[in-house]
Amino acid sequence: MECLPDSNTKYKDVKYWNERYKLEESFEWFGDFYKFQHLLVQHVGKEENILMLGCGNSALSVDMYRAGYGNITNVDYSSVCVESMAQRHWGCAGLSWVCMDICRLAFPDASFDVVIEKGTLDAMLVDERDPWNLSENNGKLLHQVLSEISRVLKPGGRFVSVTFAQPHFRKRLYARTEYRWSIKHYHYGETFHYFLYVLTKGEELSPEDAALERRLWTEDEALPTDLTYLETENEDFLKNIVL
Numbered sequence: 001m002e003c004l005p006d007s008n009t010k011y012k013d014v015k016y017w018n019e020r021y022k023l024e025e026s027f028e029w030f031g032d033f034y035k036f037q038h039l040l041v042q043h044v045g046k047e048e049n050i051l052m053l054g055c056g057n058s059a060l061s062v063d064m065y066r067a068g069y070g071n072i073t074n075v076d077y078s079s080v081c082v083e084s085m086a087q088r089h090w091g092c093a094g095l096s097w098v099c100m101d102i103c104r105l106a107f108p109d110a111s112f113d114v115v116i117e118k119g120t121l122d123a124m125l126v127d128e129r130d131p132w133n134l135s136e137n138n139g140k141l142l143h144q145v146l147s148e149i150s151r152v153l154k155p156g157g158r159f160v161s162v163t164f165a166q167p168h169f170r171k172r173l174y175a176r177t178e179y180r181w182s183i184k185h186y187h188y189g190e191t192f193h194y195f196l197y198v199l200t201k202g203e204e205l206s207p208e209d210a211a212l213e214r215r216l217w218t219e220d221e222a223l224p225t226d227l228t229y230l231e232t233e234n235e236d237f238l239k240n241i242v243l
Contacts, residue, residue: 030119030162030194033063039186043158043198046070048113051152053102054120057081061095070094073112077101103144110154118162121145134173142173150179150201159199166195172216174199175209183209 033040044050046068052061055074065072071094076082079099086097100106102120124145125138134142149159159181163170167185174183174197182203187193205213 030164031189033060033067036162036188036194036196037067039188039196040064040160043160044069044114044116049073049111050114050116051075051105051107051112053115053117053149054123055081055085055097056120057085058118060116060118062089062092065092065095072096073098075100075102075105103141103148105148105152107152109151110157111152113154113157114160115149115153115157116160116162121161122163122165132172143176146174146176146179150181153181153201155202157201159197159201161197161199162194163197164192164194170195170197171209171212175205175213175216177205177210177213182206 047070050064050069050072052072052074055061055076056078061072061074073096074082074085075098076085077099082097082099089095089097121142124141125134128134128138153159161170161174171183171185174181179199179201181199181201182205184198184200186196186198188196204210
């Protein structure tokens with residue numbers, strides 16, 4: 001694959017993505033829309049106002065638009081990506097494309113019914129090696145992103161996260177009372193399982209997830225050692241991240 005970087009850390013470099021998007025027309029992380037459409041339709045209404053984080057050159061927003069989702073704002077920090085996607089899909093009146101850093105979303109509070117990310121958070125964590133101990137820098141970065149997501153969600157709004165991160169890893173990052181959401185998760189896929197998390201703003205954490213948060217704060221949790229590394233897609237970083 002011509003677009004593969006020589007180092008996983010380049011997945012965090014906007015210059016890498018700008019160059020990649022000049023060459024690559026489309027790429028899908030964790031399967032296309034139709035792989036998890038049966039889950040998404042249960043949690044996202046076609047009339048709702050949707051924000052797509054780190055849209056990249058994925059066909060997800062366009063496929064959703066063709067399926068009847070009529071209002072999707074797509075953001076990515078690559079100007080090359082945004083300009084290219086806007087030109088390619090100029091005839092889709094319900095889709096908009098904006099160059100923006102997801103750490104600092106330029107939208108008012110409670111702007112969206114749904115926020116979706118597919119593989120964006122995974123790409124932000126490419127340099128992590130210990131799934132149980134997030135580095136301080138990435139911990140702050142992820143907290144900033146999740147806080148922004150919670151801020152722009154309306155009461156009752158949902159954050160939908162699509163990833164291969166298993167619940168015992170990813171729920172450690174999402175289970176924080178200050179985000180003001182509950183957590184549910186589902187899986188899809190045959191050879192490998194991918195996961196779709198639905199976090200509903202305005203609902204409390206379940207007793208189990210609240211207990212997880214308390215354990216994380218007190219650092220008393222006994223951590224299992226049976227880590228699973230999935231080899232999937234053609235991207236090297238997917239083989240190294242379990243967060």
